[in-house]
Amino acid sequence: MPGAFPTFVAMATATRTPPSPGGQTTPRTSPRATPPPRPRRGGLLRTLWGSTLGKKAVMAVSGLVMLAYLVAHMLGNLKVFFGPADMNGYAHWLRTIGEPVLHHEWFLWGVRVVLLAAVVLHGVCAWQLSRRDLAARPVAYRHRRHRASYATRTMRWGGIILALFLVWHLLDLTTGTVNPRGQAEHPYENIVTGFGTWYTNVIYCVAMLAVGLHVQHGFWSAAQTLGVTRPGLARLCKGGATVLAVVLTAGFLSVPLGVMTGLVE
Numbered sequence: 172m173p174g175a176f177p178t179f180v181a182m183a184t185a186t187r188t189p190p191s192p193g194g195q196t197t198p199r200t201s202p203r204a205t206p207p208p209r210p211r212r213g214g215l216l217r218t219l220w221g222s223t224l225g226k227k228a229v230m231a232v233s234g235l236v237m238l239a240y241l242v243a244h245m246l247g248n249l250k251v252f253f254g255p256a257d258m259n260g261y262a263h264w265l266r267t268i269g270e271p272v273l274h275h276e277w278f279l280w281g282v283r284v285v286l287l288a289a290v291v292l293h294g295v296c297a298w299q300l301s302r303r304d305l306a307a308r309p310v311a312y313r314h315r316r317h318r319a320s321y322a323t324r325t326m327r328w329g330g331i332i333l334a335l336f337l338v339w340h341l342l343d344l345t346t347g348t349v350n351p352r353g354q355a356e357h358p359y360e361n362i363v364t365g366f367g368t369w370y371t372n373v374i375y376c377v378a379m380l381a382v383g384l385h386v387q388h389g390f391w392s393a394a395q396t397l398g399v400t401r402p403g404l405a406r407l408c409k410g411g412a413t414v415l416a417v418v419l420t421a422g423f424l425s426v427p428l429g430v431m432t433g434l435v436e
């Protein structure tokens with residue numbers, strides 16, 4: 172996307188400083204009555220964060236960070252099909268990456284911090300954009316029922332389901348709080364015991380379908396926000412979004428299905 176970023180910055184900045192009628196850039200009121208505002212520190216970042224386009228860019232980039240994690244996580248989960256030694260060894264290796272230069276778990280904590288920042292930024296921008304969307308509508312329209320498009324509503328509900336799932340998932344397989352076994356550094360046993368209960372299977376299957384829908388629409392939205400307009404590239408991104416969504420959903424779902432069918436025990 173050569174030249175996409177300067178264009179993007181110009182567009183985002185333009186949303187904050189509309190020219191006055193007649194193409195003038197100075198206000199029409201007397202300069203003595205209203206002195207021009209002094210430039211504030213962190214101007215560009217502040218302007219980007221304040222603009223709708225800037226928030227969409229933050230959502231796009233944070234979404235892509237989470238997507239990269241999801242692909243790696245889904246591939247790592249497939250270790251469960253190779254038995255407890257492979258899966259638990261993999262979980263142990265995750266905690267030792269970078270040693271002896273890094274201390275035990277430092278790399279993992281770095282990943283956790285980046286992911287947490289991505290989740291918070293993504294959620295805050297989604298919330299602020301939907302508030303803006305609502306506030307921008309005429310008052311009479313605001314009280315009618317069908318406001319947002321089907322895709323927008325699916326994304327909002329999907330996001331809420333995924334946020335709730337994430338809390339449950341961390342309590343289940345990271346802290347072990349709600350897992351019937353909950354043994355630290357024994358993900359294989361925790362997975363097999365957890366997916367032995369009907370409610371865990373229901374929660375995970377619903378959440379994995381939400382992951383697929385969210386990724387499919389989200390990836391395509393991110394590509395558009397980041398400047399993909401050429402028809403060939405746009406078609407590639409749209410197709411890529413569907414392939415990613417199907418592969419992620421199938422890969423994640425294979426774990427509970429593997430336990431349910433007795434392939435993993």
Ligand code: HEM
Pocket residue numbers: 241244248262263265279283286333337340341344345358362375379382423424426427
């Ligand atoms: C069937 C699907 C899934 C399975 C079987 C699964 C399995 C696991 C396991 C075993 C862990 C603990 C790893 C360890 O302690 O070494 C874990 C952690 C985690 N999972 Fe999943 N996961 C699934 C889906 C997801 C999804 C869809 C997301 C995101 C929406 C996700 C996000 C995370 C996060 C953020 C962690 C914490 C990583 C950490 O702090 O170390 N997982 N998962």
